[in-house]
Amino acid sequence: MDSATTRKAIDLSHHLNELSRSRVASPLKDIIKYMKEPGIISLAGGLPHPSLFPFGEMNTKVYAPAVDLCSSEEPSWPIELFIPKNASPSHKNTLSAALQYGSSYGSVSLSSFIREFTSRVMAPAYSDFEILLHSGNTDAWNKVVNILCEYGDYILVEECTYPSAQALWAPMGCRGVPISIDKDGLIPESLESTLKNWEHTHPGVKRPHLLYSVPVGHNPTGATLSVERKKAIYKICVDFDIIICEDDPYYFLQFPPYVLPYQRKPQNAGAGSSDITSEIMAYDRQAYIESLIPTFLSLDVQGRVIRLDTFSKTLGPGNxxxxxVCNPLFAERLLRATEVTTQAPSGLSQALVEELLTTWGQEGYLRWLMGLRDSYTSRRNWMCDIIAENFDLLPSPLNIVDDVVAVQKGHGSTKDVVPFFSFSFPKGGMFLWIRILLVSNATYQNMKTTSSSNAIATARWAEAFWTDLIKEKILLTPGSYYTPIIGFNERMAQEPDVVFFRLAFSFETREMMQTGIERMANVFNRWWS
Incomplete structure (x- = not known):
């Protein structure tokens, strides 16, 4: 029977670039392997003696996994973690090991915990997947590019994409191939059309073989791909032999639907407010797992998905x-690249996270993730509620693109209402993406008459508006940061008469959000007055 327990990854070695195929194992790492054999006396490795490390032990206090992260009160620290310098029968996680050179695989115990967690929560569709620790998803994506991409390659990306993801391959002469998105993420039909027509649109140019996607809580738009779209995208990638890099830092920050205040009924009044619904508060671990949209990894019967997971959004980016999570071939090549670059993630970070997760256990970590979801759901709701307090929100006539249009407060029922911006309610992640509609803005229309092109007028207006926001002491991220690089010093053409900005609801308090969005409303009112 063909099942995940018997299915193996297929041979995808033809996707490796020349650099990756040429890498050999670091001989120094082989020496470390033999040093662990019982009775060995090593005069080989240039390892500092642990007695010369100035760190004696590590003691820290952490939250219990069931702490109420939605409470306005500072949580207590009821759990103490202890990491000794040297090993004992009861404690194998030590500073002597954490601070020493070691295997580029990283901590065996931590990797084992992650593998068990991945098997339960992600349910990979083939059995021989491997876990390899890395130093955060930016480091991981850099390594993916450096095993798969040649200089000058084209890379499939969403038409709004994470800036750092392309900043690392742009110097290689690589180019982004923007794939259309909507409020539900990457559009499968756009991906298929791009690949089907490649030889016509790019005669004589090698077709892309790598798709980079942030499928949940997309940065910057907040969109989340449904399982139906993921299935369609995966099939297209199989048909055209595409590797999928699933960069999924926001996977556990998936939210229930937001409901506007004026649409709420008593039975779901909490669905869009700062209160958490009874559905969210029911901390059933298995129900939580089943509520998560399946990953690309869970659909991948061939091993063509390289999944990037990180503790940055769940335990802190400074870790x-x-x-x-990938097939054995890619894991081995990524390991070879790691041996001669980063060598391994920080030993102190590995030791600390290992101690935390093994103390919490699998059930405790799931409980922590559920609490994070609740907290970020509240934050999403705060921002949407506050925008609704400061603007009138009307149903969007282009609801495929966005959910609502924001207009000046008190003008929602007039016939001559002037739209400010539109947006969709985030289904995950940390961001809300607004589309400013410039057709009815007089300043923009004047700029068009004095500019050589609409694109220049749009850029001038965006810069002036952003500067005015900063003068009002409110900072948003310009949408131009997320425009795909499609050539040397060339970016994808922007939608005419539209400017984008990203708002983050991840950091500020509700009170600061309230003040900030009030300031933003002042700027909008002034620019459309």
Whole structure:
């Protein structure tokens, strides 16, 4: 029977670039392997003696996994973690090991915990997947590019894409191939059309073989791909032999639907407010797992998905710790690249995260993730509620693109209402993406008459508006940062008469959000007055 327990990844070695195929194992790492054999006396490795490390032990306090992260009160620290310098029968996680050179695979115990977690939560569709620790998803994506991409390659990306993801391959002469998105993420039909027509649109040019996607809580748009879209995208990638890099830092921040205040009924009044619904508060671990949209990894019967997971959004970005989930071929090549670059993630980070997760256990970590979801759901709701307080929100006539249009407060029922911006309610992640509609803005229309092109007028208006926001002491991220690089010093053409900005609901308090969005409303009112 063909099942995930018997299915193996297929041979995808033809996707490796020349650099990756040429890498050999670091001989120094082979020495470390033999040093662990019982009775060995090593005069080989240039390892500092642990007695010369100035760190004696590590003691820290952490939250219990069931702490109420939605409470306005500072949580207590009821759990103490202890990491000794040297090993004992009861404690194998030590500073002597964490601070020493070691295997580029990273901690065996932590990797084992992650593998068990991945098997349960992600349910990979083939059995011989491997776990390899890395130093965060940016480091991981850099390594993916450096095993798969040649200089000058084209890479499939969403038409709004994470800036750092392309900043690392742009110097290689690589180019982004923008794939259309809507409020539900990457559009499969756009991907298929791009690949089907490649030889016609790019005669004599090698077709892309790598898709980079942030499928949940997309940065910057907040869109989340449904399982139906993921299935369609995966099939297209199989048909055209595409590797999928699933960069999924926001996977556990998936939210229930947002409901506008004026649409709420008593039975779902909490669905869009700062209160958490009874559905969210029911901490059933298995129900939580089943509520998560399946990953590309869970659909991957061939091993063509390289999944990037990270603890940055769940335990803190300063840990600089995450992990690949991929087929054995890619894991081995990524390991070879790691041996001669980063060598391994920070030993202290590995030791600390290992101690935390093994203390919490699998059930405790799931409980923590559920609490994070609740907290970020509240934050999403705060931002949407506050926008609704400061603008009138009307149903969008282009609801495929966005859910609502924001207009000046008190003008929602007039016939001559002027739209400010439109947006969709985030289904995950940390961001809300607004589309400013410039057709009715007088300043923009004047700029068009004095500019050599609409694109220049749009850029001038965006810069002036952003500067005015900063003068009002409110900072948003310009949407131009997320425009795909399609050539040397060339970016994808922007939608005419539209400017984008990204708002983050991940950091500020509700009170600061309230003040910030009030300031933003002042700027909008002034620019459309």
């Amino acid at each position: 600089r710790l995450g992990y690949f």
